[in-house]
Amino acid sequence: MFYENPFNIMMLKDKIEKAPERPGVYLLKDKKGKIVYIGKARNLKDRLRAYTTTQEDPRKTSLINRATDLDFIVTNSEVEALILEENLIKINKPKFNVRLKDDKKFPYLKITVQEKYPRIFPTRNLRSDGSILFGPFTSAKALRKALRGVKRIFQIRTCNKKLPNPSPLRPCLNFLMNRCLGPCQGTVPEEIYRERVNNVIAFLQGKENKLCNELEKQMFEASANEDFEKAAILRDQLMALREIMRNQPSFFSDRVARDIFGIAKTDTLAFATRFKVREGKLVGKEEYPLTLAKGTKDSEILESLARSIYTHTFDLPDEVILPVELEEEVAEPLIQWFKAQRDRSVKIYRPQRGAKLRLLNLANSNAEVGLAEIVPVPKIHQANLDLQHFLGLPKPPRIIEGVDISNISGKSATGSIVVFHDYYPYKPDYRLFKIKTVTGPNDYAMMEEVLSRRVKRQIKENKPLADLVLIDGGKGQLSTAIRAYQKTISESGNPIPMPVMLAFAKRTDTLYFEDGRAISIPASSPALKLLKRIRDEAHRFAITYHKKLRGKTLFLSELDGLVGIGEKRKVALIRYFGSLEKLKLATVDEIAKVKLIGKSLAEKIYEYLHET
Structure with a gap:
């Protein structure tokens, strides 16, 4: 593809040549100075030079046609560029970057581990202050359920009191209901409270098996030491955890933490599903509606989503399973970032067989269901719904064609086809026909010629046939029209279903079916008004063309x-x-x-x- 404005490329080339051969982030801007795309690169100059060559990708071509200026920010490493890119995208919301639909900010669970008595609470503020975050939670219900579980099992505080305090504070309702240990009362040793916090972190990471084993060991030790009160508390925590685990489906026998992504998309919308598998069990499902520029690749969507999720959350998996392979230059910064954050390697790949592939396919299926829910569904007009009811059709007719023939004793004979989409005329699909094979006044033969030519063209261009075809006339015209359709479809050799075909008589407004039935739609119904509009529009279109041809004939003969x-x-x-x-x-x-x-x-x- 070629660029519409080569001057843009010349302007950008000058700045690209000044770009350093170092890691960093680049910002492409339009003529108003608005940022339209933010990207990262291991080598800024090499990456930016790629934009000056002819692009096969229509999305990149569209991007360069819009870009008139660029800026870049040099970083010390590609990992730093990854973080900076994510932050800048959240702030500027560029048109050509993949981002959450409606620019949503999903909530996280925040644990203030830097405090002496840490607290846990929901937040959308991702500012770095030493706390750790779990999420994002795309479902508020899932977040509330996780928070209730933490309060019930581990009794960690959720208040914003400044602790420790020199004197005991007034106890809150959570303390009175055994939903908080009450560090504000000054009776809880810091090491015991800190142990609970560590258990919460393990719980939110999905390490229930390891946590259960640890709690069970501590329970028996407390019982052996005759500390029965502590043993009872540990028993209650253990039973609550096992109840949660009982409701989690098991997919794998190993203890590897996995995130499995599924994706479905249209031109401008995408929907991603993330299955969280911890210790072999499916512990959660998160869903992400996304907006994107036309032509965005699946790999770019997944890279943007992974960056958005993992650069903020504490809960990192051992494996990330994707429906498509990421290019090395895309995957490598993520792998390096994982290693820098947790000092361990994370495997990013697409499985070829087995349970992992089955779960990946399930994630894709869930994404398709989610996409269907966010794709706008066009509203069907009441007239089309009434037609479905009166005609006894399985679904409302969305594409309706009207056919008419116009001539005077066979001279200057013309045919017209008008097309209505969802109640409204769609003039790009209107067609006019000059009768070529029929001589003399023969409306039936003219009808057959027009419809045969029409259907042949539609089949040749691989266009769908109408849901309903309305013939101006009576039973004779209808039989001819049906014969033309059947013959043309049969000759094509394609198993194309026949549209519903009806004749619409002018004088009585009666509709005739193929099997001889005749019905009259109530005069007050929007359905009848729609059919009349289609019939009259087909007649107007045909007679206008007929008059034009007749005028030419008179002109020439004069x-x-x-x-x-x-x-x-x-x-x-x-x-x-x-x-x-x-x-x-x-x-x-x-x-x-x-x-x-x-x-x-x-x-x-x-x-x-x-x-x-």
Whole structure:
């Protein structure tokens, strides 16, 4: 593909040559200075040079056609560029970057581990202050459920009191309901509270098996030491955890933490599903509606989503399973970031077989269901719904065609087809036909010719047939139309289903079916008004073309007696003036302006028209 504005490329080339061969982030801007795309690169100059070459990707072509300026920010490493890119995208919301639909900010669970007595609470503020975050939670219900579980099992505080305090504070309702240990009372040793916080972190990471084993060990130790009160508390926590685990489906026998992504998309919308598998069990499902520029690749969507999720959450998996392979230059910064954050390697790949592939396919299926829910569904007009009801159709007819024939004793015969989409005329699909194979007044043969040509063209261009075809006339015209459709479809060899075909009589407004049934739709119904509009529009379209052809015929015959005017000159005159009346009103000089008509011939034409 070629660029619409080569001047843009020249402007950008100058700045690209000044870009350093270092990691960083680049910002492409439009003529108003607005940022339209933010990207990262291991080598800024190499990446930016790629934009100056001819692009096969229509999305990149569209991007460069919009970009008139660029800035770049150099970083120390590609990992730093990854973080900076994510932050800048959240702030600027560029049009050509993948981002959450409606620019949503999903909530996280925040644990203030930097405090002496940490607290847990929901937040949308991702500012770095030493706390750790779990999420994002795309479902508020899932977040509330996780928070209730933490309060019930581990009794961690959720308040914003500043602790420790020199003297005990007034106890809150959570303390009185055994939903908080009450560090504000000054009776909880810091090491015991900190142990609970560590258990919460393990719980939110999905390490229930490890946590259960640890709690069970501590429970038996407390019991052996005759600390029965502590043993009872540990028992209650253990039973609550096992109840949660009982409701989690198991997919794998190993203890590897996995995130499995599924994706579905249209041109401008995408929907991603993330299955969280911890210790072999599916512990959660998160859903992400996304907006994107037309032509965005699946790999770019997944890379943007992974960056958005993992650069904020504490809960990192051991494996990330994707429906498509990421290019090395895309995957490598993520892998490096994982290693820098947790000092461990994370595997990013697409499985080829087995349980992982089955779960990946399930994630994709869930994404398709989610996409169907966010894709706008066009509203169906009441007239189309009424037609479904009165005609007994399985679904409302969305594409309706009207057919009409116009002629005078077989002369200047024309046919028209008008098309309505969801109650409204769709004029790009209107078609006019000049009858070629029929001589004399034979409306049935003309109808067959028009519809045969129409259906052949639709099949050849791989276009869908209408849901409903409305024939102007009675039972005879309907039988001819059905025969034309059946014959043309049969000759094509394609198993194309026949549309519903009806004849619509003018005088009585009666509808005739193929099997001979006849019905009348109530006069007050929007359905009848729609059918009348289609019939009248088809008639108007056909008769306008018929009059035009008839006018040409009269024009040409009027000049038959004039010597020196052949067929080409007659056509030139009609193209220039449009009608015989306008030619008669023209002066000699105006006639002489017509191609192939000189001054002397113009005088002859003028005298001839004004003598007759």
